[in-house]
Amino acid sequence: MKVASIRSRVGLKVRRLPAMKALFLLLITSTTAFQRAPPVVAPSRINNAPKQPRCAFPRPSHLGGTNDGLRVTSDDLVGIRGGRDGSPPSIVAKSRAFVSKNFFLIGMGVAVSFAKLLPELGKNGSVLRPELFIGRYGVTVIFLLSGLSLKLSELTNAAANLKLNSLIQLMTFGAWPFLVGVPLTKGLELFAPSLLSKPLLEGLLILTCLPTTINMCIILTSASGGNVATSLCNTVISNMAGIFLTPALLLRFFGKSIELPFFELVSKLCNKVLLPVAVGQALRATPVKDYYTKHSSFFKRLQEVVLLGIVWNAFCNAFTKGLGLDLGNAITLFTILPLLHIGSLMTFFTFFKSKLMHLSPGEAVAAAFCSSHKTLAFGLPLINTIFEGNPNLAAYCAPLMLIHPLQLVIGSLVVPYFKEFTKEGQK
Numbered sequence: 001m002k003v004a005s006i007r008s009r010v011g012l013k014v015r016r017l018p019a020m021k022a023l024f025l026l027l028i029t030s031t032t033a034f035q036r037a038p039p040v041v042a043p044s045r046i047n048n049a050p051k052q053p054r055c056a057f058p059r060p061s062h063l064g065g066t067n068d069g070l071r072v073t074s075d076d077l078v079g080i081r082g083g084r085d086g087s088p089p090s091i092v093a094k095s096r097a098f099v100s101k102n103f104f105l106i107g108m109g110v111a112v113s114f115a116k117l118l119p120e121l122g123k124n125g126s127v128l129r130p131e132l133f134i135g136r137y138g139v140t141v142i143f144l145l146s147g148l149s150l151k152l153s154e155l156t157n158a159a160a161n162l163k164l165n166s167l168i169q170l171m172t173f174g175a176w177p178f179l180v181g182v183p184l185t186k187g188l189e190l191f192a193p194s195l196l197s198k199p200l201l202e203g204l205l206i207l208t209c210l211p212t213t214i215n216m217c218i219i220l221t222s223a224s225g226g227n228v229a230t231s232l233c234n235t236v237i238s239n240m241a242g243i244f245l246t247p248a249l250l251l252r253f254f255g256k257s258i259e260l261p262f263f264e265l266v267s268k269l270c271n272k273v274l275l276p277v278a279v280g281q282a283l284r285a286t287p288v289k290d291y292y293t294k295h296s297s298f299f300k301r302l303q304e305v306v307l308l309g310i311v312w313n314a315f316c317n318a319f320t321k322g323l324g325l326d327l328g329n330a331i332t333l334f335t336i337l338p339l340l341h342i343g344s345l346m347t348f349f350t351f352f353k354s355k356l357m358h359l360s361p362g363e364a365v366a367a368a369f370c371s372s373h374k375t376l377a378f379g380l381p382l383i384n385t386i387f388e389g390n391p392n393l394a395a396y397c398a399p400l401m402l403i404h405p406l407q408l409v410i411g412s413l414v415v416p417y418f419k420e421f422t423k424e425g426q427k
Contacts, residue, residue, distance in 0.1 A: 104304050104412055104416075107308040108412045111309075111312040112312075112315050114312060115311075115319055116315070118316075119316045119317075119320045120316075121316070122312050122315075122316030124313070124317060130316070134306065138306040138310070139272065139306070141276075141302070141306065143276035143280070144276040144279055144283075145280065145292070145299055145303060146218060146228055146232055146280060147276060147277035147278065148284060149296075150229050152281060155233070155281075158230045159233050161363075164363060165233065165234055167352075167367070168234045168367050168370050169238060169241060171371035172211060172212055172370070172371060173209075173245045173246075176208040176344075176374075177209050181204065181209070182205070182253075184204060184336075184340075188201060189201055196332055197329065197395065199395035200325075200333070200395050200398060202392070204399050206396055206399075206400075209250055210246055210375055210378065210400070211238040211241065211246065211375055211378055212234070212235055212238045212370050213374065213377070215310060216369075216373055216408060216411065217234075219303055220307070221366045222303055223307070225362065225422035226366040226418065227360065230367065232273075234370040235273070242378060242382075250386060307408075307412075310408070311412075314404055314405045315405055337399065337402055337403045337406055341403060341410055345368055345369075345411075346368075348372050352364040352371075353421075360425065361421055361425030361426070374400065380401075383396050383397055383400070
């Protein structure tokens with residue numbers, strides 16, 4: 001009874017206090033209770049357990065106990081406040097970070113714009129000789145670095161993956177001509193005969209019979225964090241097989257007997273690809289490997305710069321020479337070809353990344369690039385050899401000439417997306 005009366009009187013007094021005084025009394029009482037609490041022992045000191053992750057904020061000073069496990073380093077403060085003096089990041093620092101993160105996309109815009117302004121400077125045969133310093137030496141450096149960065153076990157594992165390699169070649173020489181080339185050209189000829197001339201339609205069909213690119217696939221795969229060994233193996237396989245399969249496909253569609261300089265093409269492929277890769281593999285047994293590992297970020301940026309040089313050279317040639325197309329045909333090709341490449345790239349990527357394929361993210365990215373690209377370096381000499389003297393030769397080459405720079409642009413645009421995909425797969 002006495003306890004009840006005391007509670008009622010205490011409650012009555014509290015109710016009589018103004019609201020702000022009651023809140024202040026509650027805060028004082030809570031703080032006093034915390035100060036009287038026994039010291040808190042850090043979990044990292046109990047039974048020699050491992051330390052807990054550091055917190056970015058210190059323990060409040062009015063609380064008892066140790067501050068162990070809650071320490072703040074200068075790096076933490078820099079990450080929180082933006083600078084060692086506590087100031088926010090400067091505009092220059094933000095700009096540098098943005099350019100570094102989006103270097104490839106920004107470089108693409110600069111390369112194309114510069115090619116448009118001064119196409120004579122970057123075309124083949126100009127004073128800068130880009131076909132020599134970029135097309136030959138730059139590409140050789142790319143393959144040498146690819147050989148230097150890859151372990152021999154990675155190359156052998158990629159070459160031994162017969163299922164993946166067979167699928168990529170099946171997409172290149174099977175799906176492209178029979179599921180894309182024939183339906184596309186027959187459909188346009190039947191339902192929209194005025195959109196493209198007959199020679200340009202045949203040029204589209206020729207395009208679908210070609211093997212994949214070498215430089216572009218490997219560089220884009222590397223920039224996306226994909227499996228470079230898979231890309232390297234399949235570009236070599238595709239171009240070797242293309243010496244036989246592409247003429248066979250053209251014979252099937254055009255009924256033309258074809259003879260190609262087999263040994264000359266094989267020699268060119270070995271000198272351009274296999275020899276630099278072999279030299280890079282040999283350098284792995286020297287101190288050069290440690291130097292490459294230590295400066296890997298620099299060499300990765302160097303590969304991107306070489307690819308941007310290839311883009312610049314390709315657009316300079318395109319802006320200088322032109323393709324001899326009238327406006328209507330040019331607009332139609334510039335509509336069809338990007339859609340064709342984007343559609344094939346994303347379709348193959350969706351197929352290879354599916355759970356049914358049981359591929360790593362890096363392998364899926366490499367397979368998508370290798371399956372969706374068509375080579376200019378192999379294709380132009382091949383078309384010139386097969387259709388030499390044909391009055392429609394320029395029209396046969398036009399789709400390939402147009403899609404070459406488009407592949408570079410579209411591939412560069414999807415690099416950030418593929419890079420995020422491969423990063424998430426590594427977590």
